[in-house]
Amino acid sequence: AQSVTQLDSQVPVFEEAPVELRCNYSSSVSVYLFWYVQYPNQGLQLLLKYLSGSTLVKGINGFEAEFNKSQTSFHLRKPSVHISDTAEYFCAVSDSYKLSFGAGTTVTVRA
Amino acid sequence: DSGVTQTPKHLITATGQRVTLRCSPRSGDLSVYWYQQSLDQGLQFLIHYYNGEERAKGNILERFSAQQFPDLHSELNLSSLELGDSALYFCASSVEGGRNTEAFFGQGTRLTVV
Numbered sequence: 001a002q003s004v005t006q007l008d009s010q011v012p013v014f015e016e017a018p019v020e021l022r023c024n025y026s027s028s029v030s031v032y033l034f035w036y037v038q039y040p041n042q043g044l045q046l047l048l049k050y051l052s053g054s055t056l057v058k059g060i061n062g063f064e065a066e067f068n069k070s071q072t073s074f075h076l077r078k079p080s081v082h083i084s085d086t087a088e089y090f091c092a093v094s095d096s097y098k099l100s101f102g103a104g105t106t107v108t109v110r111a
Numbered sequence: 112d113s114g115v116t117q118t119p120k121h122l123i124t125a126t127g128q129r130v131t132l133r134c135s136p137r138s139g140d141l142s143v144y145w146y147q148q149s150l151d152q153g154l155q156f157l158i159h160y161y162n163g164e165e166r167a168k169g170n171i172l173e174r175f176s177a178q179q180f181p182d183l184h185s186e187l188n189l190s191s192l193e194l195g196d197s198a199l200y201f202c203a204s205s206v207e208g209g210r211n212t213e214a215f216f217g218q219g220t221r222l223t224v225v
Contacts, residue, residue, distance in 0.1 A: 032211050043113065043201060043216040051211045090154065094210040097167040098144060099203075101154040 002027045002095035004074075006102035013081055014110055021076040021105045023091035032094040033074045035065055038104075039087045047089075050074060061085070081109050114138065115217035117202050123223045129190040132220045136183055136204030142166070143185040144205075144214060145177055149198040160185055161207075192224045 007022040025031055032051050036044040048059025055067040065076045074091060086109045091102040114137035124130055136143050145157040156169035160179035171177075174192075179185045189196060199221050203214035 034213065036216075043115075043218045044203075045113070045216070046213050049213055097159050097161075097210075098156045098169060099214060100156065103153050 001100070002029075002031065002093045003100055004033070004091045004093045004102040006091050006105050008105050009103065010106045010108070012108045012110065015083055016080050018077065018079050019081050019085075019107060021089050021091075021107070023074045023076065023102060025072050025074060025091075025093050027072070027093065033065075033067065034092045034094070034099065035059065035063070035074075035076050036090045036092060036101075037087050038090065044090065047076070081107070083109050083111065085109050113215040113217060115202060115204050115215050117200075117217035117220050119220060120218065121221050121223075123225060124192060126192055126194060126224055128192050128224075129188065130192065130222065132187040132189070132200055132202075132222075134185045134187070134202030134204075134217060136185070136202075137215055140204035140206055140215070141183065142205045142207060142212075142214075143179055143183070144203040145171075145185070145187050146201040146203065147198045148201060148219070152198075154201075157187070189222070194224050197222055197224045 004025045013019045034049045035047040048057045050067045058064045088104045092099040116135040118133045141162045144159045147155045157171040158177045159167040177187045199219045201219045203216045205212045205214045
């Protein structure tokens with residue numbers, strides 16, 4: 001079974017600073033990776049996805065992620081965060097007709 | 112708005128009871144997934160239906176069951192409820208359900224068992 005590991009459970013960051021959320025995956029076959037965001041008291045919203053092609057994937061709200069096959073990583077980045085980016089972020093891998101999620105990273109943006 | 116509708120939004124019930132959670136997928140989506148989110152277990156996959164048929168099963172307890180109806184809406188039935196079943200239950204839908212299709216999530220049903 002494929003799985004993902006999110007390396008940071010909590011990431012505090014100041015407004016307008018950059019942020020990186022780390023995600024490693026385990027897979028011996030072709031992999032499809034996703035980042036979702038969950039705002040307080042809401043469902044999950046897709047930020048971006050990697051299916052194939054360019055290893056740099058751009059998503060919504062200024063987020064981007066880089067697929068690195070040699071390091072089996074799919075880290076999420078944003079060059080300048082806003083207060084409204086405070087949320088929980090989930091990395092996920094598509095595996096046998098389901099998504100398997102990481103434990104999540106809570107991002108808290110402070111002024 | 113993802114287009115996936117879940118009802119009810121909140122549910123409070125007593126131990127030993129049975130509840131039904133309902134999900135209406137996005138228009139045109141054939142696949143429905145159910146997930147449970149709790150503080151200690153994180154996001155756990157429960158079950159996946161595609162066009163009325165069960166396609167994959169995850170960590171779903173025997174006390175739980177689900178089905179997808181001909182109009183493609185789905186219901187998750189939880190019975191003999193225990194305190195530990197308190198969680199946020201998400202439904203998601205996708206067009207096909209293959210590995211390269213993204214899933215769209217509803218707002219969830221927060222179940223509290225007292």
